[in-house]
Amino acid sequence: MQLFIQRVFDGLQAGAIYAILALAIVIIFRASGMLNFAQGEIAMFTTFVAWNLFDVGLPWWSASVASLLIGFLVGAGLYRLLIVRLGGTHANPLAVVMVTIGLFLMLNDGAGVIWGTAAKPVPRVFGTGRVELFGAGIAIQVLGILAVLAVLVVGFGVLFQRTKLGLALRAVTSNQESAALAGIKVTTTLMIGWGLAGAIGSLAGTFTASAVALDKNMMQVVLIYAFAAATLGGFDSPLGAVLGGLIIGLVSELVVGYVDLVGNDLRLLPGFALVLIVLLVRPQGMFGSAKVGRA
Amino acid sequence: MTRPVEWWRVAVWAVLGVLAVMAPQFLAAGEVNRLSEVIYISVAALALALLTGYNGQISLGHGAFLGMGAYVTMILTVDYNVSYAMAGLIAVVFAFVVGLVVGLPALRITGIYLALVTLALATLFPQIVVRLGDITGSTVGRGLVPREGFGDSAALEELGRRRFLSTEGFRAPEWSGLADDQWHYYVFLVIAVVVFLLVRNLVGSRVGRGLVAIRDNETAAEVAGVPVSTYKVLTFGISAGIAAVGGWMFAVLNNAVSPTSFTIVLSITLLVAAVLGGANSIIGPVIGAAIIVALREAIPTESQRYTQVIFGLVLILVMLIAPGGIVGIYRRTVARVRQTRAMRAAAADHGGSPDGGPAPDTDKTDVTTQEV
Numbered sequence: 001m002q003l004f005i006q007r008v009f010d011g012l013q014a015g016a017i018y019a020i021l022a023l024a025i026v027i028i029f030r031a032s033g034m035l036n037f038a039q040g041e042i043a044m045f046t047t048f049v050a051w052n053l054f055d056v057g058l059p060w061w062s063a064s065v066a067s068l069l070i071g072f073l074v075g076a077g078l079y080r081l082l083i084v085r086l087g088g089t090h091a092n093p094l095a096v097v098m099v100t101i102g103l104f105l106m107l108n109d110g111a112g113v114i115w116g117t118a119a120k121p122v123p124r125v126f127g128t129g130r131v132e133l134f135g136a137g138i139a140i141q142v143l144g145i146l147a148v149l150a151v152l153v154v155g156f157g158v159l160f161q162r163t164k165l166g167l168a169l170r171a172v173t174s175n176q177e178s179a180a181l182a183g184i185k186v187t188t189t190l191m192i193g194w195g196l197a198g199a200i201g202s203l204a205g206t207f208t209a210s211a212v213a214l215d216k217n218m219m220q221v222v223l224i225y226a227f228a229a230a231t232l233g234g235f236d237s238p239l240g241a242v243l244g245g246l247i248i249g250l251v252s253e254l255v256v257g258y259v260d261l262v263g264n265d266l267r268l269l270p271g272f273a274l275v276l277i278v279l280l281v282r283p284q285g286m287f288g289s290a291k292v293g294r295a
Numbered sequence: 296m297t298r299p300v301e302w303w304r305v306a307v308w309a310v311l312g313v314l315a316v317m318a319p320q321f322l323a324a325g326e327v328n329r330l331s332e333v334i335y336i337s338v339a340a341l342a343l344a345l346l347t348g349y350n351g352q353i354s355l356g357h358g359a360f361l362g363m364g365a366y367v368t369m370i371l372t373v374d375y376n377v378s379y380a381m382a383g384l385i386a387v388v389f390a391f392v393v394g395l396v397v398g399l400p401a402l403r404i405t406g407i408y409l410a411l412v413t414l415a416l417a418t419l420f421p422q423i424v425v426r427l428g429d430i431t432g433s434t435v436g437r438g439l440v441p442r443e444g445f446g447d448s449a450a451l452e453e454l455g456r457r458r459f460l461s462t463e464g465f466r467a468p469e470w471s472g473l474a475d476d477q478w479h480y481y482v483f484l485v486i487a488v489v490v491f492l493l494v495r496n497l498v499g500s501r502v503g504r505g506l507v508a509i510r511d512n513e514t515a516a517e518v519a520g521v522p523v524s525t526y527k528v529l530t531f532g533i534s535a536g537i538a539a540v541g542g543w544m545f546a547v548l549n550n551a552v553s554p555t556s557f558t559i560v561l562s563i564t565l566l567v568a569a570v571l572g573g574a575n576s577i578i579g580p581v582i583g584a585a586i587i588v589a590l591r592e593a594i595p596t597e598s599q600r601y602t603q604v605i606f607g608l609v610l611i612l613v614m615l616i617a618p619g620g621i622v623g624i625y626r627r628t629v630a631r632v633r634q635t636r637a638m639r640a641a642a643a644d645h646g647g648s649p650d651g652g653p654a655p656d657t658d659k660t661d662v663t664t665q666e667v
Contacts, residue, residue, distance in 0.1 A: 034407070035407055035410070035411060037355070037410070037414065082611065082615070086614065086615065093407060094347070094351070094353060095614045095618055097353060097355075097410050098566065098570060098610055098614045099610070099611050099614050099615075101563055101566065101610065102563075102567075102606075102608070102609075102610030102611040102614070103607065103611065104559075104563070104607070105560065105563050105603050105604070105606055105607030105610070106603075106604050106607030106611070108560075108603070109560075109600070109601075109602075109603035109604045109607070110604050112600065113600050113601060113604060220418050220559065221418065224414070224415045224418050227411050227414075227415070228415075231408075268415070268418060268422055269419065269422075269423075271415070272415045272419050275411070275412060275415060276400060276412065279400040279408055279412065280399065280400055
């Protein structure tokens with residue numbers, strides 16, 4: 001039982017990280033109908049920068065906050081400098097996919113060049129303390145990550161429903177041309193959207209680094225899971241992404257823990273299977289809005 | 296569509312053909328192997344060109360199909376005493392079937408999700424290999440042991456299970472009088488030429504026009520009577536099968552396979568090869584593959600770690616500057632020259648001013664203009 005509780009919380013921790021990255025993916029998908037395949041690598045890269053700051057003496061939490069800001073700049077810069085030049089995401093979706101994949105490769109190996117390929121241990125933002133819950137010792141870090149996720153969800157709601165920026169983002173999502181006619185600066189709004197995604201993604205990066213170790217390949221698996229989470233929840237639903245992330249974290253932790261066939265080597269398989277099934281059976285996910293195609 | 300024979304074209308191809316056939320006679324073994332590398336990368340990049348450039352589907356996971364080809368070849372020749380030719384055929388069929396399964400979701404969903412599924416496949420493949428460590432040799436990989444040796448001695452098999460880098464394997468037969476590296480090269484060359492001709496004919500056929508129609512506008516293609524679903528799934532399967540041909544070559548050439556060769560980096564490298572050369576052409580993948588291998592060679596050993604960074608940068612720059620790749624640039628230039636000439640001729644006829652407006656965008660059908 002204790003082991004079970006432990007695994008549930010491990011699953012929730014992983015799931016919360018997937019959910020955070022999935023939120024970043026959902027922001028961009030909502031704003032521009034596009035997936036940013038470099039999202040995970042941007043997070044990895046900013047976490048390395050945070051590690052550098054930590055290395056020169058900054059406390060880990062402030063280094064993490066710095067990585068958040070850098071994540072914002074990288075995300076916004078990616079949109080402003082590259083995606084806009086391609087004529088935006090709607091004119092040229094395949095080219096955008098290629099560019100984000102190129103960035104994926106550059107950041108991944110760039111990190112290897114700059115910081116080496118050896119994994120680096122990273123402290124935990126919320127310390128190493130534990131609390132007794134249901135007879136199992138649960139790390140405060142896990143509870144902290146869940147709290148951050150909750151804050152993000154609430155923040156999301158407030159941002160999109162209660163602020164001018166949120167309104168602009170929603171308008172741009174719904175119809176770029178009309179939004180522009182209504183006086184909304186489409187490019188700036190989208191740039192902020194991509195920046196927010198970069199910032200939120202870098203949170204997932206620091207949490208992942210604390211959970212495993214800082215490594216240039218650490219986000220690849222997380223990205224797949226985050227995509228799975230967003231697929232399960234529906235790509236345009238933040239709430240769906242969060243629930244999807246938690247479900248996938250739980251399910252894969254339990255499957256890996258209790259199904260020998262899958263084991264530790266095949267961690268990704270449950271997520272992959274889930275994506276395929278969801279895409280085949282219910283492409284819009286649990287909470288996404290179904291698209292009506294012409295064909 | 297019959298076009299008048301352009302003799303300079305024929306001449307260029309003839310010269311290239313002679314060069315391709317003669318090259319191994321003048322090069323050292325290492326250099327011949329580099330050429331063989333160009334061939335297997337071209338074949339896999341051609342698979343991507345067919346899928347992306349002509350049919351408008353994207354795959355970020357073709358490295359996995361190449362890997363499947365390599366692993367099936369290794370396992371069949373080593374463990375089941377299957378001939379190399381037979382192993383290659385089975386590898387292609389295997390990848391074809393997996394490709395059909397992976398391509399299926401493409402029917403329900405738009406291209407961007409296909410990118411996602413194939414990205415997952417690329418990440419998953421090395422994990423599956425490690426999981427099936429008993430037959431794949433886990434993280435270290437395994438070598439290809441010569442057929443004749445297999446089964447005769449338990450020791451040899453034991454060696455094979457431990458990354459036995461055999462100097463034998465796919466060897467040049469006595470009658471050919473060739474060294475092994477030359478033999479590899481010529482076998483690859485013949486197979487590649489056959490594959491390229493098949494794809495060229497497919498693309499030029501009625502079916503090929505259907506594929507392009509699907510790329511440009513799926514709804515219109517459907518209305519025009521193109522069996523969209525069937526074509527899309529089959530194209531994905533065929534493309535995966537072609538990538539597996541490249542995988543067979545990889546296994547034969549390297550005489551060993553290990554999961555580190557088939558990561559997401561390989562998948563992206565193949566994408567770079569296809570896009571850089573020009574994914575909407577048959578010859579583009581060859582140009583792209585040659586540049587990739589040449590770049591790898593040109594980068595000095597101490598800077599090798601920058602290779603992937605450069606490839607990523609190349610991919611981004613190509614998309615920004617010349618989305619049709621090198622072939623796209625060539626086509627655009629030719630079109631511009633032709634237009635200028637036509638204008639001059641017209642101007643001369645009518646005595647008007649040769650006011651050359653902007654050239655028509657003949658690059659319209661590059662890889663990036665279609666809906667996803």
